[in-house]
Amino acid sequence: MNLRRIYGVFLQEYYMTIHSLEIFVDVFIFPLINIVVFGLISLYLVGNDNSVAGAFILLGMLLWQIIWIIAYSVAVGSMWNIWSRNLSNMFVAPLELEEYIVAHFLSGCVKAVALLAVGGFLSAIVFRFDMLAVGLMSLLLTFLVFSIFAFAVAIVVLGLIFRYGTRIQALSWSLITIVQPFSAAFFPIADMPRALQLVAYFFPSTYGFEGARYGLLYGDVAWGVFGVGLILASLYCILSMFVFQYLYTRSRDTGQFARNES
């Protein structure tokens, strides 16, 4: 992989973000509105002696942004190139597919950190919730689990769009949200219906949220929970890379890759 080419794609993402109101709204404004809404719900619950539930809800919404933004950045970032008929230009340059994807992933990570910083600050000032109470190590591990998982989902979505065209482009910003109800994002997994718990255990995101809540409650790192989450996320990632490679190759084989821009 070549760092300069990764920088080139990263630069494109940066230019698009500063010029495009849609991206700014999707990546910063909507998430911040969600954080404010959940912060208000959290205040309400705290005021009714449900301080733990209140903290869990706001923490869940703050951390969910990591998954959302990274998945959005990888999948929708490429859509701008397709919509502008620029994807072919990118791939007839000496650019490796891996470099392209990694650049979008890094761009997503930067945006997620920026939003977490703003959202965390807002929560501390307005809702008196200190996100850092989770613990720095727990936060880092949560970020790691979520970013790997979001990347895995996003590249499958991207592969599907390359393979089947823009008629399924809505998946690029919607598929990841299907994961949210099954990830125990806002409450402990033990409080979910039994059948849903079984589903939730298959998602790495569940372990990230569980680990973060553990850190918040006990001030300690749930190494085992994060360990399972990381292994599961890595498995998802490896599998998704195979799926993506297959879909990308099929897309070029069927001519769909070039037709995506027509």
Added chain:
Amino acid sequence: MPVLEVKNLRKKYRGTVAVDGISFSVEKGKIVGLLGPNGAGKTTTIQMLLGITLANGGSISYFGKDFRAHRLECLQRINFASAFNTLLGRITVRENLRVFAELYQIPNPNKKIDELLERFEMNGFASSLYWGLSSGQRTRVNLVKSLLNDPEIILMDEPTASLDPDIADKTLSYIEELQSERAISILYTSHNMAEITRICDTVVFLDRGRIVAHDTPQNLTRRVSAATLRLVFLSDIEKVHAHLRETGQTFDVPHPNVVEIHSEENLIPNLLFAISHVGATIVDIEIRKPTLEDVFLQIARN
């Protein structure tokens, strides 16, 4: 050694043969036109030559190196310009070019971008958003992009499509200058026969995925022997009609005092001599020689 060599290239889509074993090469400093009716396989060929569509068989070599095995190395030395591919509309011209300068790892990218923008008289638009540019300006920016890496060959897919004649002519002049100044090789597709005749050294005619003709534009037009002699008369045109009927000529009468005679090109001097002795007064003579378009139509109709 050719800059680009294509051997027995094939592509099949679900039972439909799009490209059927074509072979051709592009030599250094030469412009090769890729022509053919819609569905002939031109676009599929270009896509395979760029690696965005996979071939089912055959080989593509740039600079003597197999494209599949040396993809990045080849792409670093080639480039692409098309009227159908645009840059990102929401970012500025300079930002778009900067992205590609990084992808091609151009040393001192801003200097290179400035030089090329000036060369194409686009330096006043560096800070303009790409989507705010006219078609002609976009074409020039696309050409700037395609020259960022000082390519040895550029694949051009109808670069003048949708341009008005004046801008298209200017674009062709740029391309001609590039070829003469830098000895760049170009593979050029277009539907505009006049363009092809003007700039291409050789032409590859594709039809239903196969090469049906491969020659210089001049030699190709010689394949069509039919020409049209258009004569305008002042008077006594009936005598001309009678003479033409007697001698078994094929002719049209588009206007009462005009006759268009369809004949072999080499028979026209004799024909003209004979008509001049019929007694009618000729006021205008026009000989329409076969063009590349006639060759194209003949191939497409056959």
